[in-house]
Amino acid sequence: TNIPKDQPFYELKKPSILIKFTWTLLIADAVCTLAMCELSWNYFTRLVEPTKSAISDDSNTTGNTPRYELRPTYQRAGLVFMHLAFGGWVAFMVGMKSGMNVKRIWLTPRPRGDLTTTTRKAIARPKVATFEGFGSFGLRGDVLDVKQCRLSAAEPADDLTLIVTTPGNREQQLSIATKGVYIDGKPVSRDEVCTSLSQVFGHRTEPVTWRSGPILDAQ
Numbered sequence: 001t002n003i004p005k006d007q008p009f010y011e012l013k014k015p016s017i018l019i020k021f022t023w024t025l026l027i028a029d030a031v032c033t034l035a036m037c038e039l040s041w042n043y044f045t046r047l048v049e050p051t052k053s054a055i056s057d058d059s060n061t062t063g064n065t066p067r068y069e070l071r072p073t074y075q076r077a078g079l080v081f082m083h084l085a086f087g088g089w090v091a092f093m094v095g096m097k098s099g100m101n102v103k104r105i106w107l108t109p110r111p112r113g114d115l116t117t118t119t120r121k122a123i124a125r126p127k128v129a130t131f132e133g134f135g136s137f138g139l140r141g142d143v144l145d146v147k148q149c150r151l152s153a154a155e156p157a158d159d160l161t162l163i164v165t166t167p168g169n170r171e172q173q174l175s176i177a178t179k180g181v182y183i184d185g186k187p188v189s190r191d192e193v194c195t196s197l198s199q200v201f202g203h204r205t206e207p208v209t210w211r212s213g214p215i216l217d218a219q
Helices: 021-045 053-055 073-100 190-201
Strands: 011-012 046-047 065-071 104-108 129-133 140-145 149-152 161-168 168-177 181-183
Touching: 021 073, 021 129, 073 168, 140 161, 140 190, 149 190, 181 190
Parallel strands: none
Antiparallel strands: 011 104, 011 181, 046 065, 104 129, 129 140, 149 161, 161 168
16 A cells, blocks of 8 residues: 655654664664574583593592583473574564554544544544555555444553454454654654544543442332
8 A cells, every 4th residue: 555645643753762663672682592592503512421431531620620511402492492483573573662662543534623632623534544564564545434443442551552453354453653653743642642642533532341340229
């Protein structure tokens, strides 16, 4: 899908350090993982006790000089596999976290009026939203029905969580930052970001859970 060229409704211009240095972290993770695999395969040794025959044959031996040899292949291969699994898990988590972050959002049709105020006016509700993420791990102009996008009802710490339903009824969570954000090309505060997105997407209604309480006397 082609990414729109016009001004986005939502734009994150100051991403977090994790987003800025995603490739740096992935490269560092790969280097460390390969280095640990090389050390484990070539230098994972064990102490070998010298036999009595070896001691008697070597008349120049002074003291008990320790001797080391490589551990069996299956032990070294197991340790290498553990390093690869851990390094792959770290890379997956960094890539997934980076891919969840939203960089820009376009709305069609574009709502008119100021959505950053708490006053709810009658606005032309947009039908679709186009999302763009960061780099190769993020969204690439994905177009979703606004009715399939709802903000999480949980109270956010710093970022908002947008729950979207992709084709095939598969739910996905997107992370929307509230700091360093521009709405309609203007810098806004965190509260204004929350208000704007809430008016566009609304909040997801959580199912009501049963709570225990006093039993009313039968009439």
